Amino acid sequence: MKHFLTLNDFTKDEIYEIIELSKKIKEEVKSGKIIHRMKDKSLAMIFEKSSTRTRVSFEVGMTQLGGHALFLSSKDTQLGRGEPIKDTARVISRMVDLIMIRTYKQSDIEEFAKYSKVPVINGLTDDFHPVQLMADYLTMIEFGKNKNPVVAYIGDGNNMAHSWLMLASKLGFELRIATPKNYEVNSKILNIALDNAKTSGAKIIIENDPSIAIKNTDVVTTDTWASMGQESEKKQREMDFKGFQINKNLMSLAKKDAIFLHCLPAYRGQEVSEEVLEGKQSVIFEEAENRLHAQKGIMAWLDQKRG
Numbered sequence: 001m002k003h004f005l006t007l008n009d010f011t012k013d014e015i016y017e018i019i020e021l022s023k024k025i026k027e028e029v030k031s032g033k034i035i036h037r038m039k040d041k042s043l044a045m046i047f048e049k050s051s052t053r054t055r056v057s058f059e060v061g062m063t064q065l066g067g068h069a070l071f072l073s074s075k076d077t078q079l080g081r082g083e084p085i086k087d088t089a090r091v092i093s094r095m096v097d098l099i100m101i102r103t104y105k106q107s108d109i110e111e112f113a114k115y116s117k118v119p120v121i122n123g124l125t126d127d128f129h130p131v132q133l134m135a136d137y138l139t140m141i142e143f144g145k146n147k148n149p150v151v152a153y154i155g156d157g158n159n160m161a162h163s164w165l166m167l168a169s170k171l172g173f174e175l176r177i178a179t180p181k182n183y184e185v186n187s188k189i190l191n192i193a194l195d196n197a198k199t200s201g202a203k204i205i206i207e208n209d210p211s212i213a214i215k216n217t218d219v220v221t222t223d224t225w226a227s228m229g230q231e232s233e234k235k236q237r238e239m240d241f242k243g244f245q246i247n248k249n250l251m252s253l254a255k256k257d258a259i260f261l262h263c264l265p266a267y268r269g270q271e272v273s274e275e276v277l278e279g280k281q282s283v284i285f286e287e288a289e290n291r292l293h294a295q296k297g298i299m300a301w302l303d304q305k306r307g
């Protein structure tokens with residue numbers, strides 16, 4: 001049985017398998033064919049942080065797969081009142097077929113998975129957002145940006161930056177990350193990526209200068225400067241991230257046909273200008289829709305592996 005906690009737990013072939021399945025399911029839905037690959041199965045979704053896309057894509061995805069999804073806010077469950085993770089995991093996993101969790105600490109989701117009888121999916125932690133990256137890669141394929149792409153991630157060295165590190169280092173493409181000083185990616189995660197890159201041939205470049213990182217890239221992406229849980233740092237971060245906004249000037253340094261991705265929610269006038277976000281190169285809503293297709297791919301793949 002496999003969990004989906006970080007892309008580092010997957011081989012390149014497994015990542016492609018999930019992407020292929022997601023593409024197939026998307027094509028089926030678009031042609032009016034709904035196959036109930038998870039008929040009568042249940043997905044528990046535990047949220048300790050807010051969500052729009054993740055909740056809707058998993059919930060609707062499960063319905064389209066013929067199953068059912070339960071939304072469990074930690075506030076309304078006994079988890080929020082201190083019931084240990086290991087007990088919650090053993091209880092819920094005896095009742096459902098799949099569990100998706102959005103929480104703070106990666107170690108919490110790992111502990112949950114250790115005690116779960118069914119596959120656990122990471123719906124975002126402070127360290128990683130792997131389900132988002134599957135949708136992002138699907139979008140790159142659809143826009144023809146999957147043949148030796150060069151990707152620039154400009155902004156905070158957060159869960160999205162770490163997830164890009166995992167995807168690039170597994171699949172073997174070039175990733176350039178530019179963050180302000182003191183907002184660099186986690187060095188442990190970077191070392192994992194550098195180690196993966198030795199096998200995959202990925203090129204990982206870490207920068208503090210966005211204009212160098214973005215030069216001639218095929219894909220440009222960013223994320224909020226203050227992630228969930230960092231609300232009190234918002235003002236300070238706005239000052240520290242000056243010069244890191246993806247605007248027309250910065251975007252003009254990427255290739256002419258580069259695409260712009262953003263996991264959303266986006267903060268206009270901060271990490272991205274209105275002009276770029278709403279501009280021709282932006283494919284953010286295609287990317288957001290792909291959450292639905294990719295999430296179904298992940299769930300169906302994990303379910304198949306479980307047998």
Ligand code: CP
Nearest residue numbers: 051052053054263264
């Ligand atoms: N991108 C993303 O995960 O969005 P939500 O926080 O709305 O789920």
Ligand code: NVA
Nearest residue numbers: 158223227228263264
């Ligand atoms: N880095 C952001 C991503 C939101 C989808 C956060 O963790 O809040």
